[in-house]
Amino acid sequence: AQSVSQHNHHVILSEAASLELGCNYSYGGTVNLFWYVQYPGQHLQLLLKYFSGDPLVKGIKGFEAEFIKSKFSFNLRKPSVQWSDTAEYFCAVNAGGYNKLIFGAGTRLAVHP
Amino acid sequence: DGGITQSPKYLFRKEGQNVTLSCEQNLNHDAMYWYRQDPGQGLRLIYYSQIVNDFQKGDIAEGYSVSREKKESFPLTVTSAQKNPTAFYLCASRHRGGQGDTEAFFGQGTRLTVV
Numbered sequence: 077a078q079s080v081s082q083h084n085h086h087v088i089l090s091e092a093a094s095l096e097l098g099c100n101y102s103y104g105g106t107v108n109l110f111w112y113v114q115y116p117g118q119h120l121q122l123l124l125k126y127f128s129g130d131p132l133v134k135g136i137k138g139f140e141a142e143f144i145k146s147k148f149s150f151n152l153r154k155p156s157v158q159w160s161d162t163a164e165y166f167c168a169v170n171a172g173g174y175n176k177l178i179f180g181a182g183t184r185l186a187v188h189p
Numbered sequence: 190d191g192g193i194t195q196s197p198k199y200l201f202r203k204e205g206q207n208v209t210l211s212c213e214q215n216l217n218h219d220a221m222y223w224y225r226q227d228p229g230q231g232l233r234l235i236y237y238s239q240i241v242n243d244f245q246k247g248d249i250a251e252g253y254s255v256s257r258e259k260k261e262s263f264p265l266t267v268t269s270a271q272k273n274p275t276a277f278y279l280c281a282s283r284h285r286g287g288q289g290d291t292e293a294f295f296g297q298g299t300r301l302t303v304v
Binding site: 108110127166180182 | 293
């Protein structure tokens with residue numbers, strides 16, 4: 077069965093620090109990968125997605141993620157965070173050919189000015 | 190505007206009662222999903238549907254039921270058998286196949302409280 081692990085549950089950073097959030101999944105075949113963000117009081121928004129092609133994916137607001145197939149990972153990065161990046165971040169996986177879309181437990185990021 | 194509408198935004202239920210949460214989409218998406226969001230547990234999949242008149246259990250289907258009689262509608266019933274129904278419920282939809290897959294689009298959610 078497919079599953080998603082997000083290793084960091086809470087991350088606290090100062091503004092301008094670099095961010096990397098881990099995401100690992102368990103499924104041996106073709107996958108679609110996503111990162112979503114949920115700002116306080118708002119609904120889930122897509123940050124970026126990977127379906128195929130270049131494993132380095134760029135998303136909105138300066139975020140990027142790298143798909144490393146050999147490590148079953150899809151880590152999210154941002155070189156310099158801002159206070160406005162304070163939110164909860166979710167990694168999601170859809171195994172190829174199936175409609176089951178599974179989310180990780182989320183990482184709550186707090187950025188201090 | 191295209192999107193997903195969940196109603197109501199807040200819902201209170203007495204113990205022992207069934208309650209139905211509405212989810213409607215006008216995005217012409219085939220696949221629809223119901224998730225439950227609890228603090229520290231992320232989004233857990235309750236049920237999902239690939240096409241009309243078809244749906245599958247997700248990881249936490251016990252105590253819930255769904256129907257998919259129309260492409261645009263995927264209501265979720267929280268039954269009295271659900272032991273801990275107080276939670277935030279999210280509905281999503283996405284396009285699959287044909288022109289290509291899309292990401293999932295989410296509604297604003299329904300917060301259910303059992304009193």
